[in-house]
Structures are given as structure tokens and as C-alpha cells.
Amino acid sequence: MHLRRVGEGMSELGTEFCLVCGSPPPLFGERMCESCLRKRIKLAEVPENVPWVRCARCGIVEIQGKWVNISEDEVWDELIQRNLKFHVDAEDIAVGVETRTISDRHTMIYLQLEGVIDSLLFQEEHSMRARMANGVCLTCTRRAGNYYEATVQLRSTGRKLSEEEYQNLRATLDIVRESLSDDPMFFITNEGPVTGGYDVVMGSKGLARAWGRHLTKEYGGQVVETNSTVGRKDGIDVTRLTLLYRKPGYELGDVVRWRDNHWRPSSWTKDGAILERVDRQERTGATWRDLESSQVKSRMSDHIVVDLINQDSSVGEFLDPTTWVMASVRLPWDHNGKAAIRIARIDGEWIALHSMAIDENSSIE
Ligand SMILES: [Zn+2]
Ligand SMILES: [Zn+2]
Incomplete structure (x- = not known):
């Protein structure tokens, strides 16, 4: 003879009922009908009041022990993220947010929540009150001190x-x-x-x-x-x-007095500058330390370009634009007979400058 227990038989026949009210299937979760499940389960737990702290001096906000500069909307997002507890089985969660200012310290945050638990769609409305407290941030504390x-x-x-x-x-x-x-x-x-x-x-x-x-x-x-x-x-x-x-008091292209001669820095290096000598063809590298004794004699922005009216092999004549009187200058070492030269006023005298790459890129008044 073969005995069966009642429960076994019902199960085999597929006739399960809601554990709470005895309703027939469909059943969800831990064997409950939809309406019993909905009564017992919430999509989210939302606290009524949530505190937050703002620096009374500069307005930045404390988020979990750190002071950060964020907007109010970001504060609300942060409070929602931190305080909203969704059901562990919730999926496909969506959150809609609206806020209303109650006073300068209190803001209501209204939440429209949606999510799926056990293939049932849940839609809930909640609200929480954000309560701001004044604090003083680390920066303001230190600044004040x-x-x-x-x-x-x-x-x-x-x-x-x-x-x-x-x-x-x-x-x-x-x-x-x-x-x-x-x-x-x-x-x-x-x-x-x-x-x-x-x-x-x-x-x-x-x-x-x-x-x-x-x-x-x-x-x-x-x-x-x-x-x-x-x-x-x-x-x-x-x-x-x-x-x-x-x-450095000099900039690229300026004329500096250095080691008893005139030079023009043409580029920076890692620890100094490359210099080109004004009165003859010579290039040299110098460290910042070497250059400490250098003196700016004419800034590049003060140089002028003049047209030569007469020139021989070593001297050119031009109209001094400051006095409108003819003046002469020793031609630069790289002079090739061209009609215009760059000159600088140094210690009361005009000095002609050789051409450098940087000259081509600069505009002169
Ligand atoms: Zn039920
Ligand atoms: Zn502050």
C-alpha cells in the first residue's frame, strides 16, 4: 500500500495557493498573490527627513566628510542616492525628481519611483525633506586662522x-x-x-x-x-x-649686455638660453646662472626698422625717426645690401642688429 501526504499531491497537481489569502495562481515572490505581495512589499524605503551641511561662509557642501563645491541640484541627487533604499530584487529602476523650496533651510524633494519586482511593475510616490545645517568648512576655518x-x-x-x-x-x-x-x-x-x-x-x-x-x-x-x-x-x-x-628680465629678441658685449637671446633651453652676439657672428649657450649678470639694454618691442638712404660697405645713413635728422650707423655683420635694417637705441646710440628668425615673426610699429 502506498500513502501520500496531502501537500505532495497538491503540488504535483499544480494547485498552489497564496500563502496569505489562499487565492489561486498566478503567484509571485514567496508564494503570494499579486495583491498580497503589493501590500507587503515596497519598492523603496524613503526617510522623512534628511540632513545636509553647508559652509556658512563660502557655501560649499559636506558630502560624507568631504567638502565639495556642488550645485543644489547635485546636492539633491546626492541625498537621493544616499538615502533611497530600493528593494533588493528591484530592477529597471527609474526615478523622477521635483523639488520645492520651503524655507532657506528646508526643501521638499518629491520622488516618482518606478521599478520591477518579480516581473510586477511598481510605481510609488514619496517625499523627503532636506534640512540644511550650517557648518564651517576646513578651508574657511583655515582661512580665518x-x-x-x-x-x-x-x-x-x-x-x-x-x-x-x-x-x-x-x-x-x-x-x-x-x-x-x-x-x-x-x-x-x-x-x-x-x-x-x-x-x-x-x-x-x-x-x-x-x-x-x-x-x-x-x-x-x-x-x-x-x-x-x-x-x-x-x-x-x-x-x-x-x-x-x-x-629673466629679457625676453627672446631683446638686446642684453652680457660679459661686455651685446647679445640677443634666440631661444630658451632647459637651463638657460641660446644667445647670438650682435657685433659679430657668434652663438653661445648660457645658463641662468651665467646670465644673472646680464642687463637688458633694448627690449625687442622698442626696436625699429629703418630704410637706408645711403650706404657704403660699413656704414648706413637713415632719417632718425625720433629727431628727423640724418643719422648714421655701422651696418650689421650679416648685411647684404638690403634697404631696411633693424636698429636699437642703446646708451644714446643707434646700433644695427643682425637678422634673427624671431624678427620675421614679430611685427614692428
Ligand atoms: Zn493573497
Ligand atoms: Zn567654507
Whole structure:
């Protein structure tokens, strides 16, 4: 004789019923009919209130311990991502968001959610209240305490720079800062002209170094770094960086006085410049150190090109454009009889300049 248990028999016959209400199939999830399942399962859990912190001084936002500069819409997205808990089996999730400002601290976030659980489509509406609290970010805390990590000293060699030239150099810091990713420590603590240059005191060593690299690449010259230990905090030495940038007073094409002769720098090298001598055919490389004693005698932007009215083998005559009187000049060493030459006023005298590649690319008034 063969005995069967009741449950076995029902199962074999395919006659399962909802565990909760006894309804016939179709059944979903853990053997429940659709309406029982929908009563027991939610697509998402959404908290009523969610806090967030904004710096009262500069407006940046704290996201899981980090201060970041993001828009309000990004704050809402972040709060939704962090606080919305979807059912583990939910698939094909879609989220629609609308916000309404209640007060300067409170914002309602309305959510339209959609998702599929066990092949059943769920659509739910939820809301949560974002409550903003004021804080003070690390940067503002440090700024308020005059915190700084690095000083960049802008200086020059060979020639004093004008205030405008310092301002142009300073402006490149903003370009560098924008090219780097956002960092709350990229602030300026203090800055201004000092005797013989311009100083910028800032919150980040990294920013100081990036700026130094930019300056040498664009304007030649050298950066010298000095680190000093100013104390200890939490068992770690606190160091500060001083970065001295010396911009050569000369630019490519200028006439400089160097080792008792006149030269024109024609290109930058890794540690100096290539120079071409003015009074005879000669080229030489010189390091920044070699060139420290050089003096700018005539900037390229002050050179003029004049037409020769008369010329013999060594001397040319032209109308001095500053006095409209005939003047003469010794012809450049590479002169080939052409009618126009480039001249520079140096120590009260006109000096003719040989041709350089850079001359062709520059326009002269
Ligand atoms: Zn049921
Ligand atoms: Zn702040």
C-alpha cells in the first residue's frame, strides 16, 4: 500500500495557493498573490527627513566628510542616492525628481519611483525633506586662522619689471588654478607687492609648484624651492614652502649686455638660453646662472626698422625717426645690401642688429 501526504499531491497537481489569502495562481515572490505581495512589499524605503551641511561662509557642501563645491541640484541627487533604499530584487529602476523650496533651510524633494519586482511593475510616490545645517568648512576655518602652506615670490633678473608685468605674471596663477581640479586648499591667504617683486601666500604647496612650472615654461627663468619646518602637529612636522621664481628680465629678441658685449637671446633651453652676439657672428649657450649678470639694454618691442638712404660697405645713413635728422650707423655683420635694417637705441646710440628668425615673426610699429 502506498500513502501520500496531502501537500505532495497538491503540488504535483499544480494547485498552489497564496500563502496569505489562499487565492489561486498566478503567484509571485514567496508564494503570494499579486495583491498580497503589493501590500507587503515596497519598492523603496524613503526617510522623512534628511540632513545636509553647508559652509556658512563660502557655501560649499559636506558630502560624507568631504567638502565639495556642488550645485543644489547635485546636492539633491546626492541625498537621493544616499538615502533611497530600493528593494533588493528591484530592477529597471527609474526615478523622477521635483523639488520645492520651503524655507532657506528646508526643501521638499518629491520622488516618482518606478521599478520591477518579480516581473510586477511598481510605481510609488514619496517625499523627503532636506534640512540644511550650517557648518564651517576646513578651508574657511583655515582661512580665518590665516593658514598658509606656501609663499611664491615673483622676482626678476637683469631688469626691473613694471607693475603691469607683475600683474600679468600674477594673472597666470588664475589660469593655472582653473586648469587644475577643484581643491578647497587652493586659496590665496595674502598677496601684494614687496620691495623688488610680488609675493603670493597660499593654502596649497601643490598649487605653488604647479604655478612655478607654468612660469618657467612660459617665461623662462628658474624656480628655487625652500622648505622650512614651522612646528609639529599630531606628531607630524608642519612644513612651509617658499618658492622663489626669477623671471629673466629679457625676453627672446631683446638686446642684453652680457660679459661686455651685446647679445640677443634666440631661444630658451632647459637651463638657460641660446644667445647670438650682435657685433659679430657668434652663438653661445648660457645658463641662468651665467646670465644673472646680464642687463637688458633694448627690449625687442622698442626696436625699429629703418630704410637706408645711403650706404657704403660699413656704414648706413637713415632719417632718425625720433629727431628727423640724418643719422648714421655701422651696418650689421650679416648685411647684404638690403634697404631696411633693424636698429636699437642703446646708451644714446643707434646700433644695427643682425637678422634673427624671431624678427620675421614679430611685427614692428
Ligand atoms: Zn493573497
Ligand atoms: Zn567654507
